[in-house]
Amino acid sequence: MGKYIWKRIFFSILSLLAVTWIVMLLVYSLTDRSAIFQTDDVWNKRSNNDRVLYEYTQYQKYGYLEFINFTTFSKSKWVEIYGDAYDTCPEYEADRNIIQKVGDDYLSNETVQEFIQYYESKGYTIVRLDPIRYTTGAKQLKPGGTGYLLATRERPIISRLWEYIKGFFSVETTKDVKDETLTDRYIRFEKDPYSGLFAIVGSGTTHKYLLYFDSKFPFIHQNWIHMNLGVSFTRYRGQEISSVITDSQGDLKTKRQQYPAQVGSDIWVDTAMDFHTLTYNMGELTDAEKVQFNDKYTNATYMRDGMSMIGNSFVIGLIATAIQYMLGLPLGILMARKKDTWIDKLGMWYIIFFMSVPSLAYIFMFAAIGTSLFGLPYKFANATVKILAYILPTLSLAVHALGGTMKWMRRYMIDQMNSDYVKFARAEGLSEREIYSVHISKNALIPIIHGIPGTILFCLVGAIITESVYSVPGVGSLLTKAISGHDNGIIIACTVFYTTLSLISLILGDVLMAKFDPRISFESKGGR
Amino acid sequence: MADTKKKTAAAVNEDELFTFVSNDTLESEKIIAPRYSYWRSVFRVFFRKKSNWVAIGLLVLLFLCSFVIPMFCQYDPYENVTNAYMYNQSPSQAMKATGGFSFKWILGSGQIGNSIFYGIWASARTSLLLALICAAINMSIGILMGAVWGYSKTMDKFMLVVYSIIANIPYILLISVLVYIVGSGFWPFVFALTVTGWLGISYFFRTQVMIIRDREYSLASRCLGTPIPRIINKNILPFLTSVIVTLLATELPSYISMEVFLSFIGIGLSASVPSLGRMIQEGQVAFRTYPWAFWPPVAIAALLTIILYVLGQNLADATDPRTHM
Numbered sequence: 001m002g003k004y005i006w007k008r009i010f011f012s013i014l015s016l017l018a019v020t021w022i023v024m025l026l027v028y029s030l031t032d033r034s035a036i037f038q039t040d041d042v043w044n045k046r047s048n049n050d051r052v053l054y055e056y057t058q059y060q061k062y063g064y065l066e067f068i069n070f071t072t073f074s075k076s077k078w079v080e081i082y083g084d085a086y087d088t089c090p091e092y093e094a095d096r097n098i099i100q101k102v103g104d105d106y107l108s109n110e111t112v113q114e115f116i117q118y119y120e121s122k123g124y125t126i127v128r129l130d131p132i133r134y135t136t137g138a139k140q141l142k143p144g145g146t147g148y149l150l151a152t153r154e155r156p157i158i159s160r161l162w163e164y165i166k167g168f169f170s171v172e173t174t175k176d177v178k179d180e181t182l183t184d185r186y187i188r189f190e191k192d193p194y195s196g197l198f199a200i201v202g203s204g205t206t207h208k209y210l211l212y213f214d215s216k217f218p219f220i221h222q223n224w225i226h227m228n229l230g231v232s233f234t235r236y237r238g239q240e241i242s243s244v245i246t247d248s249q250g251d252l253k254t255k256r257q258q259y260p261a262q263v264g265s266d267i268w269v270d271t272a273m274d275f276h277t278l279t280y281n282m283g284e285l286t287d288a289e290k291v292q293f294n295d296k297y298t299n300a301t302y303m304r305d306g307m308s309m310i311g312n313s314f315v316i317g318l319i320a321t322a323i324q325y326m327l328g329l330p331l332g333i334l335m336a337r338k339k340d341t342w343i344d345k346l347g348m349w350y351i352i353f354f355m356s357v358p359s360l361a362y363i364f365m366f367a368a369i370g371t372s373l374f375g376l377p378y379k380f381a382n383a384t385v386k387i388l389a390y391i392l393p394t395l396s397l398a399v400h401a402l403g404g405t406m407k408w409m410r411r412y413m414i415d416q417m418n419s420d421y422v423k424f425a426r427a428e429g430l431s432e433r434e435i436y437s438v439h440i441s442k443n444a445l446i447p448i449i450h451g452i453p454g455t456i457l458f459c460l461v462g463a464i465i466t467e468s469v470y471s472v473p474g475v476g477s478l479l480t481k482a483i484s485g486h487d488n489g490i491i492i493a494c495t496v497f498y499t500t501l502s503l504i505s506l507i508l509g510d511v512l513m514a515k516f517d518p519r520i521s522f523e524s525k526g527g528r
Numbered sequence: 529m530a531d532t533k534k535k536t537a538a539a540v541n542e543d544e545l546f547t548f549v550s551n552d553t554l555e556s557e558k559i560i561a562p563r564y565s566y567w568r569s570v571f572r573v574f575f576r577k578k579s580n581w582v583a584i585g586l587l588v589l590l591f592l593c594s595f596v597i598p599m600f601c602q603y604d605p606y607e608n609v610t611n612a613y614m615y616n617q618s619p620s621q622a623m624k625a626t627g628g629f630s631f632k633w634i635l636g637s638g639q640i641g642n643s644i645f646y647g648i649w650a651s652a653r654t655s656l657l658l659a660l661i662c663a664a665i666n667m668s669i670g671i672l673m674g675a676v677w678g679y680s681k682t683m684d685k686f687m688l689v690v691y692s693i694i695a696n697i698p699y700i701l702l703i704s705v706l707v708y709i710v711g712s713g714f715w716p717f718v719f720a721l722t723v724t725g726w727l728g729i730s731y732f733f734r735t736q737v738m739i740i741r742d743r744e745y746s747l748a749s750r751c752l753g754t755p756i757p758r759i760i761n762k763n764i765l766p767f768l769t770s771v772i773v774t775l776l777a778t779e780l781p782s783y784i785s786m787e788v789f790l791s792f793i794g795i796g797l798s799a800s801v802p803s804l805g806r807m808i809q810e811g812q813v814a815f816r817t818y819p820w821a822f823w824p825p826v827a828i829a830a831l832l833t834i835i836l837y838v839l840g841q842n843l844a845d846a847t848d849p850r851t852h853m
Contacts, residue, residue, distance in 0.1 A: 355837065356836070
């Protein structure tokens with residue numbers, strides 16, 4: 001068993017890599033990237049070379065390519081020599097002018113040659129945008145006609161994938177903070193004044209508390225090892241996607257607390273700061289901060305009263321899954337037992353309806369019925385009692401999944417009903433009830449059990465339609481919004497996340513099935 | 529019933545009831561089994577069910593409406609785009625504004641003054657065409673590849689690797705990335721739905737073929753030297769007719785649902801192609817204030833999928849020879 005599982009995990013990782021590579025290829029190489037300018041006003045306003053430069057800037061922002069402007073290069077070169085007075089020095093002036101000349105004159109400039117040589121050796125291509133004038137030789141430039149010299153590089157997909165894998169896990173070390181004034185660097189156990197227990201505290205690491213306890217589920221938290229699924233390029237402005245989906249949302253929740261420097265004194269303040277999330281502040285501390293904090297770890301996230309995006313989706317999905325199995329399995333058994341009676345027929349109509357009608361249609365029917373007849377809140381944000389807002393989304397998810405479970409349970413039960421062991425059980429004189437609920441259902445459950453880990457894990461992905469109909473702030477629309485917003489980092493992150501979930505659930509399903517049914521074995525000996 | 533039979537029996541003469549038959553030796557040599565035609569029996573069983581007649585009637589009506597109405601009444605969503613008065617008008621108001629009763633405004637107008645009635649039929653046509661074309665492509669490629677995949681062991685090794693990679697990409701992700709790449713016109717959309725859509729069908733079919741491949745009668749054929757294409761064609765495929773029809777019954781409506789779903793989340797067909805998903809998406813914004821713009825496309829989508837599903841399931845039941853008694 002162990003060897004088999006390791007083999008499965010190994011192949012799963014390979015297939016995860018293949019999937020990531022394919023999606024990277026699709027997203028970065030095969031898509032029509034100019035589509036990002038379709039609704040871009042800035043792009044419309046720019047013209048000539050300025051527009052091309054803007055395109056490069058945007059492409060870089062969306063992660064398609066990297067480019068370096070010659071002006072930046074020459075500036076940094078002369079800053080090194082002349083300091084801040086670089087823009088008055090004649091060499092910088094000469095660099096600037098040569099770029100604005102039409103033709104190949106620019107190649108004679110020393111800095112240009114340096115630039116070209118340096119970046120070509122690093123695999124960049126040099127792009128020359130000649131200045132555009134009204135007539136050749138005239139002085140006046142057309143609007144946006146300034147000349148540019150750029151070095152651009154598009155990373156091959158393999159190197160992108162390699163970078164991604166390399167940076168997937170990152171561990172905080174004491175060398176993380178690039179601040180020379182910080183001399184006392186350590187990682188050690190300390191007594192945590194906020195939980196009363198101990199915590200692992202770092203100095204020189206990005207986060208102060210690397211491992212700590214608090215009263216929130218799952219009670220033990222860490223900031224030590226980070227998983228970098230991907231960074232959002234546009235929608236969440238450079239935030240790491242795993243923090244986007246796990247940070248709690250809603251209004252600030254203040255709590256009576258003490259600042260680190262004031263622990264032990266009698267100064268208590270109401271603040272929403274979560275002191276366990278303190279990170280290093282690279283800037284100058286304000287006077288207030290100098291009083292409140294012992295060190296330069298002053299930035300913290302704020303506590304909020306709502307659940308995180310993934311929390312919302314997971315709660316709704318999990319309750320729906322519970323309903324699905326707790327109701328669906330007995331109902332499926334009942335339908336099989338009362339085959340061809342009105343109960344079975346009613347159940348079949350239920351299944352046909354929910355299997356065939358587009359989910360969108362009945363979710364709206366549900367919303368219409370629930371809001372007008374039972375007065376349940378429709379949009380999540382408008383609900384006065386928050387718990388009521390979860391009812392309709394949960395039910396909408398559950399009714400559909402229930403139909404599927406009933407359908408398969410009934411099918412598997414009926415398939416088992418003519419087996420020899422059932423006849424034998426009857427001959428032994430067992431009651432029909434016992435035969436159905438103990439003997440047949442145990443066998444019929446085997447294929448259903450295979451899907452349970454997947455159903456639970458995929459609650460983490462959220463439900464796209466349900467969440468958008470009821471405006472639940474969940475993760476369901478993360479991928480689709482990333483796709484429509486060309487947020488390539490999130491697309492890759494979602495791919496990796498979803499694929500990992502589906503691979504894990506397949507393996508877990510197999511393991512669970514083998515545990516439940518002793519006849520199934522993963523040993524390679526015999527069988528098949 | 530029994531009484532009337534007795535009466536008629538009593539009314540006729542006993543001689544007329546029985547006649548002598550001569551002993552025909554030639555006739556007794558012939559062995560005539562009742563003629564059995566598979567497809568005739570399928571349809572006999574299928575049409576025995578009265579509810580199927582109703583479903584077929586409805587389906588024909590829907591087909592006629594969605595292919596004939598758009599032919600005569602061109603649906604132009606932008607015809608009233610400059611006339612803000614026509615935006616979101618209820619049926620009665622829309623008809624009053626355009627001067628008297630007309631079928632065009634029998635369901636009111638949408639958010640840019642488009643006719644809902646014309647819209648749903650033009651959209652239903654798109655949905656039906658999409659479902660038929662995608663199902664035809666996916667099913668034929670899927671079954672063909674599945675038959676070869678299930679039969680050839682070298683092919684099996686290769687295809688399993690391909691399948692395990694592609695099947696691990698969440699379907700919705702794959703479709704949306706594909707739509708994102710190839711664009712959102714009608715044909716690009718068909719391409720996105722079919723480029724990997726056949727793989728799942730193929731895999732399902734492979735398993736079915738494998739089950740039958742090693743049955744005794746197939747083995748016997750192989751021993752007798754029957755060529756493989758003939759085995760697939762004569763031994764395996766007929767056995768799988770009911771499996772194919774069952775697959776078709778779930779595939780056909782699934783494309784309609786898929787289009788509705790993708791258009792709703794904003795990565796479906798482009799605005800220039802009328803589609804049920806887009807109409808639902810536009811109508812849902814204010815579905816409680818302007819219900820006439822929302823429920824008709826929902827109802828058409830639901831009706832189409834239910835009918836296709838039920839008919840398909842019943843046809844699948846009828847294709848099982850065990851029901852032909």
